[in-house]
Amino acid sequence: xxxxxxxxxxxxxxxxxxxxxxxxxxxxxxxxxxxxxxxxxxxxxxxxxxxxxxxxxxxxxxxxxxxxxxxxxxxxxxxxxxxxxxxxxxxxxxxxxxxxxxxxxxxxxxxxxxxxxxxxxxxxxxxxxxxxxxxxxxxxxxxxxxxxxxxxxxxxxxxxxxxxxxxxxxxxxxxxxxxxxxxxxxxxxxxxxxxxxxxxxxxxxxxxxxxxxxxxxxxxxxxxxxxxxxxxxxxxxxxxxxxxxxxxxxx
Amino acid sequence: xxxxxxxxxxxxxxxxxxxxxxxxxxxxxxxxxxxxxxxxxxxxxxxxxxxxxxxxxxxxxxxxxxxxxxxxxxxxxxxxxxxxxxxxxxxxxxxxxxxxxxxxxxxxxxxxxxxxxxxxxxxxxxxxxxxxxxxxxxxxxxxxxxxxxxxxxxxxxxxxxxxxxxxxxxxxxxxxxxxxxxxxxxxxxxxxxxxxxxxxxxxxxxxxxxxxxxxxxxxxxxxxxxxxxxxxxxxxxxxxxxxxxxxxxxxxxxxxxxxxxxxxxxxxxxxxxxxxxxxxxxxx
Numbered sequence: 001x002x003x004x005x006x007x008x009x010x011x012x013x014x015x016x017x018x019x020x021x022x023x024x025x026x027x028x029x030x031x032x033x034x035x036x037x038x039x040x041x042x043x044x045x046x047x048x049x050x051x052x053x054x055x056x057x058x059x060x061x062x063x064x065x066x067x068x069x070x071x072x073x074x075x076x077x078x079x080x081x082x083x084x085x086x087x088x089x090x091x092x093x094x095x096x097x098x099x100x101x102x103x104x105x106x107x108x109x110x111x112x113x114x115x116x117x118x119x120x121x122x123x124x125x126x127x128x129x130x131x132x133x134x135x136x137x138x139x140x141x142x143x144x145x146x147x148x149x150x151x152x153x154x155x156x157x158x159x160x161x162x163x164x165x166x167x168x169x170x171x172x173x174x175x176x177x178x179x180x181x182x183x184x185x186x187x188x189x190x191x192x193x194x195x196x197x198x199x200x201x202x203x204x205x206x207x208x209x210x211x212x213x214x215x216x217x218x219x220x221x222x223x224x225x226x227x228x229x230x231x232x233x234x235x236x237x238x239x240x241x242x243x244x245x246x247x248x249x250x251x
Numbered sequence: 252x253x254x255x256x257x258x259x260x261x262x263x264x265x266x267x268x269x270x271x272x273x274x275x276x277x278x279x280x281x282x283x284x285x286x287x288x289x290x291x292x293x294x295x296x297x298x299x300x301x302x303x304x305x306x307x308x309x310x311x312x313x314x315x316x317x318x319x320x321x322x323x324x325x326x327x328x329x330x331x332x333x334x335x336x337x338x339x340x341x342x343x344x345x346x347x348x349x350x351x352x353x354x355x356x357x358x359x360x361x362x363x364x365x366x367x368x369x370x371x372x373x374x375x376x377x378x379x380x381x382x383x384x385x386x387x388x389x390x391x392x393x394x395x396x397x398x399x400x401x402x403x404x405x406x407x408x409x410x411x412x413x414x415x416x417x418x419x420x421x422x423x424x425x426x427x428x429x430x431x432x433x434x435x436x437x438x439x440x441x442x443x444x445x446x447x448x449x450x451x452x453x454x455x456x457x458x459x460x461x462x463x464x465x466x467x468x469x470x471x472x473x474x475x476x477x478x479x480x481x482x483x484x485x486x487x488x489x490x491x492x493x494x495x496x497x498x499x500x501x502x503x504x505x506x507x508x509x510x511x512x513x514x515x516x517x518x519x520x521x522x523x524x525x526x527x528x529x530x531x532x533x534x535x
Contacts, residue, residue, distance in 0.1 A: 055436055084438030094433035098451045107447060108437035160437060 001193060002211065003033040006069060008195045009054065009164045014063035016049055016219075023049050025219040026063070029197075031164060036196040038210035038227070040203065042242065046219045047199035048091075051166040054197065055088045067163060084112050087157030091169040093149040095141035095156070101128065102137040105156045113160065127155040131185060147178030151185050158189065165189070167198035171205075183209075203246050207231045215239050309498045316490035316499035323486030324506050327472045330400050330482070334407040334472070335465060341408060342415030347445070349416070350423050363416075370413035375406070375471055382406040383478035400482075403475030411468055418460050422453035459525055462518030469511050473503075483507065 007030040016024040024046045031037045039047045052058045054065055056072065056079045065073040072082045095104050105124035109115045115123070128134045131151045133144075141149055150170055157165060167186070171179045183205050189196065190209055200206050206213055206227065213230040215223045223239045224230070234240045257265075294300055348356070348363040370378070383402045426449050434444030476485035483503045490499035 057432060057436065080435075080438050080440045082438075083436055086436075088436040090429065090433065090436075092429060094429045096430060096433065096448055096452075098448075098455065108439060111443055111447060112438040157437070 001034045006033075007031060007066075008033045008035075008068060009197065010066040010069075011050070011054065012064045012066070014050065014053060014065065015061045016046075016053055016058060017061055023219050024053070024060075027216070027219070027221060029214060029221070029224075031195055031197050033195050034193045035212065036190055036198070036210045037212045037214065038206035039197070039199045039214045039216055040201070040206060040242075041216035045216045047216055048168050050216070051088065051168050051197065051199055054164075055086050055166060056082055057088075080112075084108075084160065085163045087160055087162035087165040089150070089154050089157050089165070089167050089170050091172050093141070093146070093153045093173070095149055095153055097141055100138045100140055101133065101144070101152050104141070104152060105159050108156070108160055123159055124155075127159050128152075130188075131155055145178060146174045147181045150174060150178075150182050154182070154185055154189075158194065163195065165194055165196045167196060167200070169199055169201060171200070171202055201246070203231070203243065215242065217242075305496075307497045307501055309496055312490075312494045312496045312498040313502050316487065316494065316502055319486040319490055320483050320499055320503050320506060323481055323483035323503070324510070326400060326480060326482045327475075327507075328510070330404055330407070330475055330480075331469055331472045334404045334411065335468060337404065337408040338411040338415050338464075338468070339461075341412035343419050343450075345412060345416035346419030346423060349420055367413045367416055370410050371417070373410070375410050375474060376477065378410050379403065379406045379474055379477055382409065399478040399480040400475060403472070403478055403480055407468065407471065407475070411464065411471075414464055415461065418457050418464065419453065421460075422457035423449060425456050426452045459518065459522040462514065462521060466511055466514050466518060469514060470507060473507060 009029075009031040011027060011029045014024050014027040015022075027046070027050060029037065029039075029050075039050060041047050049058065053060050060073060063073070064071055067082065067085065071077075095101075096107065099107060102121065102124050105127060106117070106120040109120035109123060110117060113120075125134060125137060128137055133148060133152065136144060136148065141152070144152070150173075154165075154167070154170065170186075171182050174182065179202070183202070186196070186198075186205075187209055198206075198210075210227045213224060213227050214221055215230075215234075215236075217238065223234065223236045230239075231243065234243055297303075345363050345367065348359050349367075351360060379402075382405050383399065386402060386405070387397060430448055430452065431444055434448040435441075439447065473482065473484045476482050476488070479485070481489075483506055487499035487503040491497055
């Protein structure tokens, strides 16, 4: 499924700091078409910042970001157009509170993708059907469970047909019993060949669904590898320690 | 409520609550009556009451002065509607100017800030004088003679836009930044995310305080009389001079109150609706 000819997304020597505090200290990564790359690490390690930088929501202090070979970290690129091609899903869903579920999905289809209204509606409805929320189409976000909201937020991003989907701790704000439905949607997306870069705390899920795992600590990549190899045979003592600590906590 | 399978403890609580309710109703009824009686007899007992009654509450003067005062009120109503709409437009524009973060908008932001500071501090009556006598004083030929109610609309709009822009700005700032982030992440430009995501939510939040400003504007339209517009207050003034009796002022006052009541009730209803939604289940 993975197309190894050219990376969809390439990040080179990414550096980011807030005033004197260094958050990312030279991060390199690649995501190939159809691949799922998971970034793990303790909170404050810079996982979310990587995603926000890739989506150009943060200024960077050094490094380059390429989308399909085009450098998007140049100051003269049209950032809105880049964001249109990179989907981002937030930990706290961030559905538009004043719009129905359906309108949440159609808003950018109509105003960014310039789809005709009925076509946007059709596309949104077919996505809602796929996640079993078609009958909630006219409900407002606050009437939905966290899991339903997050699935809607994912679909809102995916309906734009982005080249890369960024998932920022999408299950961290959910009740444990609602995590499953969100994870199965992501598996469904993987089966359809969506290219995903995700920051996550769900180690067992990362192991199951990710092709490549990156362990980030203090803004640096400490270790990375194929998911199975990474979890079964971590090389660095620090990685081992992190994995045992996280697994102990989730048990 | 009268389900038969309520426990004995619950039944006891219900009896106690009913008793307490009856008691509070009795107490409030009695205290209202006592207060009304005190005011009534207190007023009647004052030595000047007879005089006051005949010069402020004279039925015949009221009836005779009503048409002119009522006509004046219609003018107030037109001024109210015109300045109400203009205030919303300018207030929103000013608020948007103040939220622009790009450095190239710095002068615009500073000017807006200065404008808001100036007109929030300046008493409305002074603005009315300055606009009402200043603009005609410029003798701009092609404008001709500007009707005083138009000058009044300008002055009211200048002052109220400053207040209303603050209300809008508070609303815009109350929309969670994550909403804007979500909009931008989907590729919506700044103006589009403002128009489609932030403003619709901000406006919903500020409807109750806006209604409050509208009620204040409703009273302040009476001040255009200082420019010579024959509104309800000015009309009443003329009638007062004619009858040598103050009753027309009371008539005008009552008409203003009648005009305000629907708006005030509507504002209360909206306020209640919003607080119910935001504090569901909170009865304290």
